[in-house]
Amino acid sequence: MHSPNPSRYDDSPQNVPYRRVGRSGLQLPVISLGLWQNFGEASPLAAQKDLVLRAFDRGVTHFDLANNYGPPPGSAEKSFGEILRTDLRGYRDELVVSTKAGYNMWPGPYGEGGSRKYLLSSLDQSLNRLGLDYVDIFYSHRFDPETPLEETMGALKTAVDSGRALYAGISSYSASRTLEAFEVARGIGLNLLIHQPSYSLLNRWVEEPDASGMSLTDVCAQEELGIIGFSPLAQGLLTSKYLTGQIPAGSRASADGSFKKEYVSEENVAALRVLNEIASARGQSLAQMAISWSLRDEVVTSVVVGARTTEQLDENLDAARSLTFTPEELKAIDAACVDGGLNLWASRSSDL
Numbered sequence: 001m002h003s004p005n006p007s008r009y010d011d012s013p014q015n016v017p018y019r020r021v022g023r024s025g026l027q028l029p030v031i032s033l034g035l036w037q038n039f040g041e042a043s044p045l046a047a048q049k050d051l052v053l054r055a056f057d058r059g060v061t062h063f064d065l066a067n068n069y070g071p072p073p074g075s076a077e078k079s080f081g082e083i084l085r086t087d088l089r090g091y092r093d094e095l096v097v098s099t100k101a102g103y104n105m106w107p108g109p110y111g112e113g114g115s116r117k118y119l120l121s122s123l124d125q126s127l128n129r130l131g132l133d134y135v136d137i138f139y140s141h142r143f144d145p146e147t148p149l150e151e152t153m154g155a156l157k158t159a160v161d162s163g164r165a166l167y168a169g170i171s172s173y174s175a176s177r178t179l180e181a182f183e184v185a186r187g188i189g190l191n192l193l194i195h196q197p198s199y200s201l202l203n204r205w206v207e208e209p210d211a212s213g214m215s216l217t218d219v220c221a222q223e224e225l226g227i228i229g230f231s232p233l234a235q236g237l238l239t240s241k242y243l244t245g246q247i248p249a250g251s252r253a254s255a256d257g258s259f260k261k262e263y264v265s266e267e268n269v270a271a272l273r274v275l276n277e278i279a280s281a282r283g284q285s286l287a288q289m290a291i292s293w294s295l296r297d298e299v300v301t302s303v304v305v306g307a308r309t310t311e312q313l314d315e316n317l318d319a320a321r322s323l324t325f326t327p328e329e330l331k332a333i334d335a336a337c338v339d340g341g342l343n344l345w346a347s348r349s350s351d352l
Contacts, residue, residue: 005057022194031302036230038308047309065099171196197349198229200294227301
């Protein structure tokens with residue numbers, strides 16, 4: 001069993017600070033570890049343990065999962081469950097474990113979406129894989145236009161009322177759908193805690209008003225709903241590896257998965273180079289500045305990062321040391337930013 005760093009909660013530059021989630025009493029580390037990539041059967045368990053334990057030793061208490069994380073789907077939860085049973089045994093009450101359901105998991109009409117049948121069945125399967133009696137946060141992973149929000153929010157309420165989840169959240173809902181979900185939830189006595197959207201320097205959709213006339217950040221601020229952004233590094237595009245405009249062997253872009261080769265476009269690379277210069281002047285790497293920028297406004301409680309190695313993880317966590325920007329820096333960043341065409345989840349956020 002792992003012996004965690006006894007100073008992991010000290011006010012030290014090595015440790016990640018915390019922010020309160022919206023109007024709740026829950027606090028999260030400003031940088032959370034996501035298990036979307038590099039977890040599951042495709043990665044050695046020892047490497048997965050190294051990442052989780054290094055994060056915990058630096059004060060990261062929130063570990064973000066979903067039913068379909070892997071590959072194969074479900075295997076990230078199994079791996080994390082093994083780490084909970086062994087190295088982190090006895091530390092459950094210091095951890096925030098989140099999972100989600102919404103995307104395809106098994107054949108037939110009940111294997112995806114926002115129905116009560118699917119969400120609660122999936123939650124039970126996730127708990128079994130994790131070896132837990134409850135998760136701290138359970139999300140509706142996407143808006144489902146074929147299921148009434150009353151049913152989806154009702155399923156989240158059942159998850160909380162039954163003790164299988166402590167809090168409920170939504171992910172990738174548009175501003176309009178978030179307003180609707182919040183009103184439905186309030187009507188049935190469900191307190192939505194948090195919204196998890198994609199958000200990065202090259203994917204700023206959460207700042208743009210939609211049909212509601214409000215942006216997602218405005219909605220969350222108004223309703224005191226916490227935001228936890230995922231993919232703040234645009235799946236690795238906002239790192240130094242793509243500054244040449246080439247696709248390195250072994251990179252995410254070379255694997256032909258969720259990272260599309262067309263993301264390494266001339267326009268995006270030109271933006272990366274300017275942003276890298278701004279980061280260097282701040283004494284940060286491009287990746288660190290991208291994470292810091294995503295946290296510049298405290299309406300964002302946390303961001304979810306992934307990592308392949310503990311060295312990458314340490315670089316990402318060190319971004320928490322510099323979360324403030326001058327007006328001049330923000331102006332220069334805004335001038336350099338482009339819409340990188342990176343929001344893979346846009347079509348699943350709303351049916352509008």
